[in-house]
Amino acid sequence: MKRFAWLDAFLGRLVAEDVMVREQPAVPALAPARTISVDADHWGKLGQAAKNWGCRWVACWGEDRGEHFQVHTCFEKDRGYLLARTDVRRLTPILPSHAPYFAAADRAERHLQDLFGIVFGDHPDPRRWIRHQAWKDSEYPLRKDFPLAGHPQPQTPADNDYKFLFAQGSGVYEIPVGPVHASIIEPGHFRFQAVGETVLHLEERLGYVHKGTEKLAEGRDAAGLARLAARVSGDSTVTHGWAACMAMEKAAGLEVPTRALVLRAIMAERERIANHLGDIGAICNDVSFSFAFYQFSRLRELWQRINLEIFGHRLLMDRVIPGGVTVDLVPEAIAAQRAQIRAVRPQLDRLMDIINTSPTVEDRLIGTGKLSHEVAAEFGALGYVGRASGVDLDVRRDSPYAPYDILTVSVPILHGGDVAARVRVRADEIRNSFVLIETLFDKLMPGPTCAPWVPPAPDSHGLGLIEGWRGETLAFVRFADDGRIARYYPRDPSLINWPLLEHLIQENIVPDFPVCNKSVNGSYSGNDL
Amino acid sequence: MLRILGKVQRIGIITERLSPWDDPALSQVGDRLKAAVGERFRGSLAIRQVDAGSCNGCELEIQALNNPYYGIERFGVHFVASPRHADMLLVTGPVSRHMEEALRRVHAATPDPKLVIAIGDCGANGGEFGVSYACAGPVSKVVPVDAVITGCPPTPLDLMRGILEAIGARKDCRSFVQV
Numbered sequence: 001m002k003r004f005a006w007l008d009a010f011l012g013r014l015v016a017e018d019v020m021v022r023e024q025p026a027v028p029a030l031a032p033a034r035t036i037s038v039d040a041d042h043w044g045k046l047g048q049a050a051k052n053w054g055c056r057w058v059a060c061w062g063e064d065r066g067e068h069f070q071v072h073t074c075f076e077k078d079r080g081y082l083l084a085r086t087d088v089r090r091l092t093p094i095l096p097s098h099a100p101y102f103a104a105a106d107r108a109e110r111h112l113q114d115l116f117g118i119v120f121g122d123h124p125d126p127r128r129w130i131r132h133q134a135w136k137d138s139e140y141p142l143r144k145d146f147p148l149a150g151h152p153q154p155q156t157p158a159d160n161d162y163k164f165l166f167a168q169g170s171g172v173y174e175i176p177v178g179p180v181h182a183s184i185i186e187p188g189h190f191r192f193q194a195v196g197e198t199v200l201h202l203e204e205r206l207g208y209v210h211k212g213t214e215k216l217a218e219g220r221d222a223a224g225l226a227r228l229a230a231r232v233s234g235d236s237t238v239t240h241g242w243a244a245c246m247a248m249e250k251a252a253g254l255e256v257p258t259r260a261l262v263l264r265a266i267m268a269e270r271e272r273i274a275n276h277l278g279d280i281g282a283i284c285n286d287v288s289f290s291f292a293f294y295q296f297s298r299l300r301e302l303w304q305r306i307n308l309e310i311f312g313h314r315l316l317m318d319r320v321i322p323g324g325v326t327v328d329l330v331p332e333a334i335a336a337q338r339a340q341i342r343a344v345r346p347q348l349d350r351l352m353d354i355i356n357t358s359p360t361v362e363d364r365l366i367g368t369g370k371l372s373h374e375v376a377a378e379f380g381a382l383g384y385v386g387r388a389s390g391v392d393l394d395v396r397r398d399s400p401y402a403p404y405d406i407l408t409v410s411v412p413i414l415h416g417g418d419v420a421a422r423v424r425v426r427a428d429e430i431r432n433s434f435v436l437i438e439t440l441f442d443k444l445m446p447g448p449t450c451a452p453w454v455p456p457a458p459d460s461h462g463l464g465l466i467e468g469w470r471g472e473t474l475a476f477v478r479f480a481d482d483g484r485i486a487r488y489y490p491r492d493p494s495l496i497n498w499p500l501l502e503h504l505i506q507e508n509i510v511p512d513f514p515v516c517n518k519s520v521n522g523s524y525s526g527n528d529l
Numbered sequence: 530m531l532r533i534l535g536k537v538q539r540i541g542i543i544t545e546r547l548s549p550w551d552d553p554a555l556s557q558v559g560d561r562l563k564a565a566v567g568e569r570f571r572g573s574l575a576i577r578q579v580d581a582g583s584c585n586g587c588e589l590e591i592q593a594l595n596n597p598y599y600g601i602e603r604f605g606v607h608f609v610a611s612p613r614h615a616d617m618l619l620v621t622g623p624v625s626r627h628m629e630e631a632l633r634r635v636h637a638a639t640p641d642p643k644l645v646i647a648i649g650d651c652g653a654n655g656g657e658f659g660v661s662y663a664c665a666g667p668v669s670k671v672v673p674v675d676a677v678i679t680g681c682p683p684t685p686l687d688l689m690r691g692i693l694e695a696i697g698a699r700k701d702c703r704s705f706v707q708v
Contacts, residue, residue: 134626134663141662150662158630179631182610184578184592186585187628208627209582212663231657234586234682278589291533297596298543304593314684315586354532525584528625 004034004080010053011036019045029250029462032399033074033081040086043071044096044122047105050075055082056380057102059474060109061489062116064144069093069116073105074474076380079398081465088118097123104379104496111529115142115214130207130528132159141215148215165203167193172200175510179208183514186524190513197509202502210528217488222248222322222453225485229475230317232490233526238264238271239468240490240526241320243475246401248322251462251477252454259447260324261402266337266440267316267325269433272469274303274315276384276426279521283423284355286515287364295351299344306340324450334441341434352427365420369516371504372417381500382493383471384429385520388414388421395467407439417504419519429469455483470494470523492526544600558686559604562693566605569696570616574606576692577615577639581632581671582625582664586682587649591619593685601689612638617692618645622652623664624671636672646676646695648688653677 014021020039027035038046050057058074058081068087075082088095097120098105109120110129117140120126131137134156140146167174172195179187189205213232217225229244230237242264249256281296304314310333311319312326319327355361371381376389386393390413395401397409412428414421456479464475471493480486501520505513566574578591594601595608609615612635624632636645647668650656660666668674676698678691 132627146662148661152626152662152665155633156626156629156665158634159627179628180579180612180635184580184588184608186580186583186588187631208631209580209625210627210663211582211623211625211658212661213658215663216658216661228657231584231586234584235589237586278592291537294597295536295540297593298540298598301593301596301598308684315589315682317586317681350532350536354536358533523585 003032003078006053006077007034007080007082010049013053014038014046014049017045017049018042019049021046028253029460030083031250031463032465033083033463035083035085038084038086040088040095043086044098044100046084047073047096047098047101050082050098051101053077057098057104058380058472059489059491059495060098060105060112061476061491062112062118062142063478063487064116064142066090066144069118071095071112071118072476073098081399083463093118094121095119096121099123099125103499107499108491108495114140116140117143127163130210132162132207132210133157134210141212146215148212148218162205164191164205165193165201167201171195188524192510192513194510197511199505199508199510199513202505202513204498204502206498206524207528209525211525213490213529214488217485219480220485221483222252222485225477225488226321227318229488229490230320232529233492233494233523234315234317235275235523236271236468236470236473236492236526237315237317238267238320239466239470239473240475240492241318242268243464243466243468243473243490244477244488245320245322246464246466247462247475247477248456248479249462250464251460251479252456254323254451254454256324256402257448257451258403259328259444260449260451262440262444263325263327263329263449264320265403266329266437267311267319268466268468269437269440270303270307271316273430273433274300274307275469276430277303279518280355280423280426283365283419283515283518284361286518287361289355289358289361292351292355292361295347299347302340303344306337310336321450322453324448326450328449329444334444338438338441341438345431345434348427348430352424355423362420364512364515365423366416366418368419368512369504369508369519370416370418371500373415375503376417376500379500380496382496383469384422384425385497385500386471387412388425389417390415393472395465395472399465401465403440403443406443407436409436419515422519459486461487468493470497470521470526490526490529492523494522494524494527498522498527544597544603558690558693562606562689562696563604565693565696570605572605574617574692574696575609575615576606576617576619577609577612577635578619578621579612579632579635580621581628581652581668582623582658583621583649583651587621587652590682590685591621591648591688594688599685599689606692612636613640615639616643617695618643619648620645620652620668620672620674621648622668623655623658623660623666624668626663626665629665629671632668632671644675644695645672646678646691647674648678649683650679650681653679656681
């Protein structure tokens with residue numbers, strides 16, 4: 001079907017409902033998205049109509065534009081991204097909420113509420129989200145008049161008075177977990193209500209690793225933003241680095257050399273494989289199948305050593321820069337990677353065969369942490385979490401960016417929705433990434449690996465959309481008049497996938513929480529920003 | 530089961546004597562670490578890792594210490610689930626203000642004498658994030674720090690070397706075994 005075949009009818013419907021909507025001229029910097037602007041009073045109707053039209057909620061973010069705040073929401077339907085924007089008056093920043101129609105909008109709007117002071121009048125859950133106690137409820141860090149240094153107290157107190165959902169009844173008890181967890185992972189708080197071993201309800205409380213990433217981006221130059229983006233979530237450093245650079249390059253109208261794009265894709269696929277290898281092992285470790293943990297962590301370590309040897313960094317940090325990449329591949333480096341793929345491929349098959357046929361593993365993974373297709377589709381679940389529940393999305397295939405526009409990306413789709421399905425999807429994704437990397441080597445033609453950076457026009461903006469290993473990753477960048485960053489917003493897939501953990505853990509036993517959590521593996525840092 | 534045993538047999542023991550591929554001096558790091566842990570911690574050094582705001586890059590490399598190549602447990606070093614069981618805290622940063630109090634409480638819950646190592650450029654000096662309305666900055670701004678291991682992130686070998694140096698540097702480490 002033609003992309004945006006639905007858009008004219010959708011806009012017609014909005015007009016019929018008296019929504020003040022104007023389609024904006026399509027600009028390459030925001031491609032593949034098309035843009036509309038909507039009157040603030042009609043923002044709620046837009047959300048309702050988008051829901052009725054079967055759109056998926058992708059992201060929302062704000063900008064301080066002086067007299068008003070500009071709020072952007074991104075929807076997607078049939079591979080067409082629609083960017084809707086509206087202006088809210090600074091003095092009365094009140095906007096209808098999209099959360100009544102899109103569950104995925106809930107936390108993102110509360111993020112805007114805490115950081116911009118925008119009030120979503122009919123939001124079903126207006127509790128603070130990203131704000132704990134580091135700044136006052138009358139302060140809004142992403143407003144331009146708020147200094148980066150803020151007004152911190154000598155010691156920031158604990159966040160004691162957040163109102164968790166409370167359950168009571170015979171035999172119901174509560175388990176608070178975190179923010180500091182029992183293993184080597186990121187911090188966050190989980191509040192369980194349980195009866196016996198069974199989880200009745202889980203509520204997540206995140207925001208502990210809020211580092212002010214969006215505010216820190218302001219005033220940086222392009223190279224500085226790439227360094228920051230590479231640290232939005234360390235395990236997705238290529239993904240976020242690429243998304244931010246793509247947004248900046250589109251804003252500047254900079255053409256990136258083909259060789260650089262192919263090298264970025266090779267690194268992005270290597271990142272996907274490294275994380276999937278590590279996580280499959282960690283999931284097995286969470287059900288005490290230490291054999292697979294050691295085997296997969298062995299493969300991951302070998303994979304990271306090749307990263308260091310060939311690309312100069314074990315996690316591939318700071319290899320993607322505005323205009324291109326900092327690394328190049330000599331024939332020996334390609335041969336070494338090909339040899340590694342040839343060596344790992346049969347080992348992966350054999351290990352997956354063992355995992356899939358070990359009764360003890362089957363017993364713990366099959367049927368555990370089941371995410372129904374309905375809930376996954378309702379939220380627009382991303383990456384392997386969606387794919388294991390039948391949600392068929394992949395930016396590399398659906399809205400291909402170079403070099404994926406010349407590749408065939410096959411996307412594994414399963415319907416089990418349980419931990420076992422998520423493990424199998426990830427193993428299949430590793431296999432597909434092997435093929436992609438091998439194909440990318442063949443596409444690697446001689447040429448430059450970086451184009452010189454050109455300062456973009458004042459007030460130019462751009463959109464980056466990348467399929468990271470966790471799923472669809474978005475970046476929005478606006479430049480100020482001096483060529484420095486005025487606004488950066490990265491939307492990690494974790495923002496969408498975190499709430500799904502609250503759903504899939506229900507009716508499971510408390511001891512299965514670690515394996516359920518690992519099978520989703522949301523990024524705390526990518527969520528909290 | 531046979532297949533598992535077969536695989537185990539075929540792979541054999543891959544755990545490395547910390548070889549010269551990175552730095553010749555490191556070939557002895559493991560042995561020195563084991564000797565130091567043996568002497569100063571009666572053969573068992575318990576570490577509690579605390580992510581106080583990291584981007585999770587450091588966590589990936591700390592996790593790697595448990596993979597079969599580094600196998601840090603063979604030197605008597607192991608990661609524990611509670612600060613109350615720990616001799617040493619490995620703290621990654623920058624310390625977000627939202628994690629400040631949690632870090633202070635972890636520190637208070639760790640029995641004295643204790644060693645605190647700030648991990649990564651962010652833990653050491655704030656790194657890419659520095660000090661802001663959201664970040665308190667380096668770990669030393671919040672709890673006393675005995676040593677730092679820089680890098681973004683530090684490699685597993687950097688971490689092992691850093692842990693060894695931290696044990697060696699603390700003069701009062703003997704007191705760890707007198708309690």
